Amino acid sequence: MKKNVRELALEGLLQVEKNGAYSNLLLNSLIEKNKLEGKDTGLLTEIVYGTIQRRDILDFYLQPFLRKKVEPWVRVLLRLSLYQMVFLDRVPAHAAIYEAVEIAKKRGHKGISSLVNGVLRSIQRQGVPSLDEIKNPAKRLAIETSHPEWLVEEWIRAYDLETARKMCEVNLLPPVPTARVNADKTTVEDVLDMLNHEGIEAKKGDLSEDAVQIKQGNAAHTRAFREGFLSIQDESSMLVARALGPEEGDTVLDSCAAPGGKTSHIAERLHGSGKVISLDLHQHKVRLIQEQVKRLDLHNVEAKALDARKAREHFEDETFDKILVDAPCSGFGVIRRKPDIKLGKSAADSEKLSHIQLAILEETAPLLKKGGRLVYSTCTIEQAENEKVVHAFLQSHPEFEWDLSVKDRLPKVLEPYVEKGEVQILPHYFLTDGFYIACLRKKV
Structure with missing residues (x-):
């Protein structure tokens, strides 16, 4: 029945x-x-x-x-x-x-x-x-917006009550579907035309130059998607490849690459030149990268199953011009898109993850050429997994410094939020996913 x-x-x-x-x-x-x-x-x-x-x-x-x-x-x-x-x-x-x-x-x-x-x-x-009977402001906000109380308290400590409220409230709104245009094959204007012909209402993105926002319809069910003219990706996530700034002929390492959104974006920006080596811990996730690369008709990507914490066993030091560490994280920046992330997590999870994140940075850093660029990113807003990890890495690696030029590669609207070579995008700034990006340079 x-x-x-x-x-x-x-x-x-x-x-x-x-x-x-x-x-x-x-x-x-x-x-x-x-x-x-x-x-x-x-x-x-x-x-x-x-x-x-x-x-x-x-x-x-x-x-x-x-x-x-x-x-x-x-x-x-x-x-x-x-x-x-x-x-x-x-x-x-x-x-x-x-x-x-x-x-x-x-x-x-x-x-x-x-x-x-x-x-x-x-x-x-x-x-x-009525919620008025709850006198503790953190507890009241936690219940009112259905976020774990410990997380709300942490956000109040890290930012303030008003910022915590804005983040919690924006997490209850439906996410805005966005897609990244494959700049190696087409333009934003042409993709908007294609989508329009298939009955999809879309407009240019607000934050990323290669983004379109979907107002009505499902872009993943279109010919434009099937034939590799676009990929589903959040606008803040699209900024990572721009921060990395791959140049034609570069050899790039994407150390934690599945499902392949950032790998494919980097490969598109190389315009068929150079090479992107994409690693992921699990073979079934490597297949997701390969499927994405095939759909987009990219021929400069090599995906392999490998723990990034063992990368030096497989690659010579100073092999790569650019390295991306899009680290495994708590994902608290994408609660709006995946509300179940709020369930069953504790403050200890961020602490555990920070050790893994730092270990990946430590292992991949020697693989970068002198003068090369390393970008560390996460889709979380936890300082323990973001600023604290990068600052700890810089303290023990004097051969690295902030890459201040990242400001020139990011959208102008982000300028007020860029501090040295890092930016923390909170979900209510642009109604995107919460995202952290740090850009470092290996001294010559």
């Missing part, structure tokens, strides 16, 4: 909770497996992402109405139903309640369906509790 959208949402959310499944991959799988289209796809996506994004405030709203502990699936069902009642204008409350009760009948017994009905109808009558 075919499951309806809310049953599928429950199934997906349980997999995210229990198994740590990635919501974006899970959604694609549910949509394909159940042959959903149109409005159903939109509603499923909205319920799954929205319930994850607002999980903590939904629990806060439910708490006074739950007299006893309930099974995990019942709590998730109540969350997704309440999400529709509170945050989705287009879903009438009575429809959300009816569907919840029907699902509870199917999955449980009469007592559970009565409980679900009772809780949701009580909330409908009485309204949700």
Whole structure:
């Protein structure tokens, strides 16, 4: 029997909770497996992402109405139903309640369906509790925007309460889909024309010169994408290849390259010359790089499975003109795009990652030629994984210095945020992913 959208949402959310499944991959799988289209796809996506994004405030709203502990699936069902009642204008409350009760009948017994009905109808009558009773500003912001309290406290310490609020609030907005134009094959104007002919509404990007923003439609389902005229990538991520500034004939190392967005951007900017060596720890991720490179018709990329912390066993010192270390990180800059990143992480994770990040920098640094450029980047906003890692590296490597020329390669609008050779883009600056980029030069 075919499951309806809310049953599928429950199934997906349980997999995210229990198994740590990635919501974006899970959604694609549910949509394909159940042959959903149109409005159903939109509603499923909205319920799954929205319930994850607002999980903590939904629990806060439910708490006074739950007299006893309930099974995990019942709590998730109540969350997704309440999400529709509170945050989705287009879903009438009575429809959300009816569907919840029907699902509870199917999955449980009469007592559970009565409980679900009772809780949701009580909330409908009485309204949700007020956040005003929470006096601690960090705790109130954490619950209001459904971010871990420790993370909010950290952002308040690193920046201030107002900045933390802006970041938390922007993480609740739907992300703006963007794509990078393959400058080796075409121009932004030509891609906008191609997309327009395929019924996709798009415009030039705000931050990166080779970006287009998708206003309506899915660019990944177009001929322009299939034939390698564009790649799906966030605008702040596109700035990494610009910061690196590959020049024709360069040999470049991308030390942590999967799924290949930055590798392919570097290769495009080499215009068929030079070479990009792309490493990733896992063979299945190397295949993702190879697929991307093939689609874009790039012939100057060599992808291999290798731990970047063992790179010196495979390459001679001073082999590369440019090196990119786009390090594995906590990903707190992309919460807006992947809300499940907020779940189940702790402050200790950033500390552990910083050791791996520094180890990759230490291992790859000798592979850079004198006068060469090294860019370190992450899609996080944690100082422990960004400034602290780069500053520690510079302290123990006097042969490196800040590359102050990076300012000239980045968009003018970023100038106020560039400090020496580094820039921390916070998600609310340009409504892009949060991103850190540091540019270093090996002394001659």
